[in-house]
Amino acid sequence: MSNITVFAAKKFITMDPNTPEVTHVAVRDGRILALGGKECANEWGSVHHDDRLADTIVMPGLVEGHAHMMAGAVWKYAYVGYHDRIDPSGNLWRGLKDGSAVVAGLAEFADRLDFDEPIVGWGFDPIFLASERLSRIHLDEISSDRPIAIIFSNFHLMCVNSYALEMVGYDQHSNVEGVIKAPDGLPTGELQEMAAMFPIMRRLGIDFRGLSQSPDAILAYAQVAQRAGVTTITDLFSSMEDDDVDVMLRITNDNFPLRIVPVLGAMGDPVSFADKAERLAKRSTDKLRMGAVKLMTDGSIQGWTARVRWPGYLGGQPNGIWNTEPEMIYSLCAEMQARGIQMHIHVNGDQAAEVSLDAIQAALALNPGQGHRHVLQHCQMMDRDLYERAAELGCCVNIFSNHIWYFGDQHVALTLGEGRAARMDAARSALDAGLHIALHSDAPVTPLGPFFTAWCAVNRRTMSDRVLGSAQCLSVSEALYAITMGAAYTLKLDAEIGSISVGKRADFAILGDDPTSIDPMALKDVPVLGTVSGGRVHLL
Amino acid sequence: MSLPLTVIGGYLGAGKTTLINRLLAENHGLRLLILVNDFGAINIDASLIEAAEDDMIALSNGCVCCTMGADLFLAIGDILDRDQLPDHLIVEASGIADPSAIAQVALAEPDLEYGGIVTVVDAIEFDRLSQDTLIGAQVLGQVDVADVVLVSKTEGGLWPNNLDIEALALSDIDALGPLVCDISFTQFRRERSGHPSYIQWQVTDCIKVERSDLIEHLARRPTGLFRLKGFLPAPKEGIWEIQCVGRQVIVRPGTGPIGIVGIGLESRVRMSEINSWWEELNY
Numbered sequence: 001m002s003n004i005t006v007f008a009a010k011k012f013i014t015m016d017p018n019t020p021e022v023t024h025v026a027v028r029d030g031r032i033l034a035l036g037g038k039e040c041a042n043e044w045g046s047v048h049h050d051d052r053l054a055d056t057i058v059m060p061g062l063v064e065g066h067a068h069m070m071a072g073a074v075w076k077y078a079y080v081g082y083h084d085r086i087d088p089s090g091n092l093w094r095g096l097k098d099g100s101a102v103v104a105g106l107a108e109f110a111d112r113l114d115f116d117e118p119i120v121g122w123g124f125d126p127i128f129l130a131s132e133r134l135s136r137i138h139l140d141e142i143s144s145d146r147p148i149a150i151i152f153s154n155f156h157l158m159c160v161n162s163y164a165l166e167m168v169g170y171d172q173h174s175n176v177e178g179v180i181k182a183p184d185g186l187p188t189g190e191l192q193e194m195a196a197m198f199p200i201m202r203r204l205g206i207d208f209r210g211l212s213q214s215p216d217a218i219l220a221y222a223q224v225a226q227r228a229g230v231t232t233i234t235d236l237f238s239s240m241e242d243d244d245v246d247v248m249l250r251i252t253n254d255n256f257p258l259r260i261v262p263v264l265g266a267m268g269d270p271v272s273f274a275d276k277a278e279r280l281a282k283r284s285t286d287k288l289r290m291g292a293v294k295l296m297t298d299g300s301i302q303g304w305t306a307r308v309r310w311p312g313y314l315g316g317q318p319n320g321i322w323n324t325e326p327e328m329i330y331s332l333c334a335e336m337q338a339r340g341i342q343m344h345i346h347v348n349g350d351q352a353a354e355v356s357l358d359a360i361q362a363a364l365a366l367n368p369g370q371g372h373r374h375v376l377q378h379c380q381m382m383d384r385d386l387y388e389r390a391a392e393l394g395c396c397v398n399i400f401s402n403h404i405w406y407f408g409d410q411h412v413a414l415t416l417g418e419g420r421a422a423r424m425d426a427a428r429s430a431l432d433a434g435l436h437i438a439l440h441s442d443a444p445v446t447p448l449g450p451f452f453t454a455w456c457a458v459n460r461r462t463m464s465d466r467v468l469g470s471a472q473c474l475s476v477s478e479a480l481y482a483i484t485m486g487a488a489y490t491l492k493l494d495a496e497i498g499s500i501s502v503g504k505r506a507d508f509a510i511l512g513d514d515p516t517s518i519d520p521m522a523l524k525d526v527p528v529l530g531t532v533s534g535g536r537v538h539l540l
Numbered sequence: 541m542s543l544p545l546t547v548i549g550g551y552l553g554a555g556k557t558t559l560i561n562r563l564l565a566e567n568h569g570l571r572l573l574i575l576v577n578d579f580g581a582i583n584i585d586a587s588l589i590e591a592a593e594d595d596m597i598a599l600s601n602g603c604v605c606c607t608m609g610a611d612l613f614l615a616i617g618d619i620l621d622r623d624q625l626p627d628h629l630i631v632e633a634s635g636i637a638d639p640s641a642i643a644q645v646a647l648a649e650p651d652l653e654y655g656g657i658v659t660v661v662d663a664i665e666f667d668r669l670s671q672d673t674l675i676g677a678q679v680l681g682q683v684d685v686a687d688v689v690l691v692s693k694t695e696g697g698l699w700p701n702n703l704d705i706e707a708l709a710l711s712d713i714d715a716l717g718p719l720v721c722d723i724s725f726t727q728f729r730r731e732r733s734g735h736p737s738y739i740q741w742q743v744t745d746c747i748k749v750e751r752s753d754l755i756e757h758l759a760r761r762p763t764g765l766f767r768l769k770g771f772l773p774a775p776k777e778g779i780w781e782i783q784c785v786g787r788q789v790i791v792r793p794g795t796g797p798i799g800i801v802g803i804g805l806e807s808r809v810r811m812s813e814i815n816s817w818w819e820e821l822n823y
């Protein structure tokens with residue numbers, strides 16, 4: 001049989017201005033050989049035709065530039081969040097709208113477990129619930145003879161039942177800061193931050209790292225990606241020990257439907273992290289791209305831990321925290337720039353963005369040169385002037401557009417106020433400054449789904465259905481470009497993926513509708529039927 | 541058996557590594573396990589190194605120094621799951637970290653015991669750093685949560701003006717073991733002759749006291765008496781287990797031989813002061 005496959009579709013939306021739309025794409029050796037009509041590859045020899053995609057719309061495989069591996073394996077626990085969500089196997093989990101729904105949902109999940117297995121839920125977010133705060137009393141209704149733990153959506157808090165409290169000896173005598181107590185002096189069951197959660201996690205076998213590095217976790221991540229039409233995804237703060245790399249190399253073989261870009265978390269000695277990044281880069285394969293590093297700077301806006309510029313937080317809260325010393329941000333930027341290592345820098349607050357840009361500017365003064373493509377990640381409060389500086393310095397930005405819908409109302413009312421909330425995640429300003437932009441979900445913080453993310457950037461609706469800052473809306477074509485070519489550019493993969501162009505990898509998203517011709521408000525509902533990765537078709 | 545955990549806090553360059561180097565070299569008789577961010581400035585006499593790997597250095601005196609990797613809590617969990625525990629676990633917090641966010645785990649985890657927070661500040665830099673608009677609040681926070689504040693680089697009589705809290709000059713302390721780690725009564729006696737800077741105090745009997753009264757009294761102890769540990773009889777039945785490090789006062793039901801032992805620095809507290817404080821409890 002011929003080694004050239006010609007795929008037919010209702011339409012390939014290529015993201016390549018030379019041939020914006022075609023009906024046929026020819027693939028050889030996992031790469032795009034030709035595109036056009038049915039005969040497009042005849043000049044290359046005999047071909048065989050594949051009509052499996054004939055009734056679909058095809059786009060370049062979508063690229064998620066900011067997500068975390070945990071987004072797959074976390075589904076081994078019961079989802080108890082407020083919003084509807086779909087698990088890696090395609091099952092819909094209905095959002096739970098109040099405390100009693102959470103209890104009922106968990107009780108149902110518990111029926112499916114062995115009788116002595118701990119009951120663990122995730123994704124709970126009290127910010128959306130008007131009812132009283134979740135406590136051990138609610139969870140005791142489900143069981144009083146096995147441990148129950150509900151992990152909140154930010155992974156910084158949990159609520160446990162009385163049995164679990166007893167397992168770790170939390171009682172009226174405990175003086176641990178994160179063990180929250182009721183007026184009667186007894187623990188409510190709510191535990192805040194790692195120190196207080198650690199004894200529970202240890203005894204219930206809840207292991208955030210295991211959710212990121214086991215073979216099952218990697219496979220589940222691929223399933224989640226496939227459902228979202230994503231063929232290249234980051235794991236944007238990876239620890240990447242040698243054993244982890246061995247496992248990942250084994251799993252990410254030719255049949256694996258996803259290209260993973262694990263980015264090494266760098267918090268500490270710049271030279272040793274640069275050395276490690278260089279070592280990792282040498283082990284990269286087509287499906288596993290290593291060598292970049294991630295810097296943490298501040299916290300989150302909704303947690304009041306982001307570092308913000310004047311006038312600070314709406315409620316007068318203290319100005320956030322640094323997770324890396326500004327001095328160390330400078331040292332890391334200097335070392336990575338000197339060594340030619342690309343950085344992804346977490347910046348939620350505008351002061352964190354400013355300090356990071358200062359540090360990059362200083363690093364460039366020491367070691368000039370373009371082509372670094374350092375990426376500011378989240379960029380939630382960057383305004384025109386910060387985007388202009390990012391452009392001057394040759395940086396790109398990856399904007400957390402999903403926040404507009406999920407937390408936009410909270411940012412107006414609680415954190416930043418109307419004026420700054422209306423220009424959050426300012427994708428329009430970023431494009432106007434001439435930047436290459438990507439848009440992201442930060443999954444599992446919000447669900448992976450580039451069409452939903454694009455919808456947020458285009459429509460800027462919040463949960464209360466208002467438009468937050470219409471001046472910052474993108475057009476549909478700009479948003480679609482950002483979730484393909486834009487994101488590929490931020491990963492330095494734009495020569496290989498991001499558009500359907502001759503020479504690039506045959507990575508496609510298979511769709512049930514045409515995102516360029518539907519109502520922009522329907523963009524989030526474009527059906528994803530599967531993906532093609534390196535020419536191999538992976539239908540759902 | 542629970543594992544005592546002490547956290548070393550302090551901003552970049554404050555002298556945390558100097559402190560750790562001294563602890564590793566000191567003759568305290570403890571098998572310390574020290575978790576550091578990186579080996580960068582760890583300086584160990586080559587003749588003392590028994591084994592070394594990428595992430596671990598083992599010393600002939602039984603101490604081990606490890607890098608913590610990306611997840612400190614995971615590293616702590618792994619240590620607790622070992623067959624043989626070290627005598628004391630010491631964690632070096634990163635320069636910007638809130639050391640109490642780590643130390644709280646020792647109060648939370650039943651297999652750990654609170655060993656305190658030691659924050660190191662730099663006599664030369666502290667005034668500037670603590671007033672810095674970007675990091676001042678976090679630098680001051682590290683001092684606020686400390687059980688013991690140690691000042692480095694005090695040569696020539698330097699002392700930070702902005703430090704309005706009881707602190708000790710690192711250079712005044714000839715042995716760090718008793719200050720940073722839990723040294724048991726017997727160990728302490730064995731070591732004492734070489735370390736005149738410490739005093740030890742003990743009682744073996746006590747009236748029965750209500751928990752809230754006991755907590756209040758222990759919190760009012762002379763500040764120079766920075767460690768207290770032992771068991772006291774509870775009213776009605778039972779025994780209170782007592783553990784005090786700096787500002788941290790822990791009183792909970794426990795079992796053990798009645799008596800308390802305390803350690804203080806000779807330059808900071810007199811025996812008569814401690815005795816009269818303890819006497820007050822009997823009235």
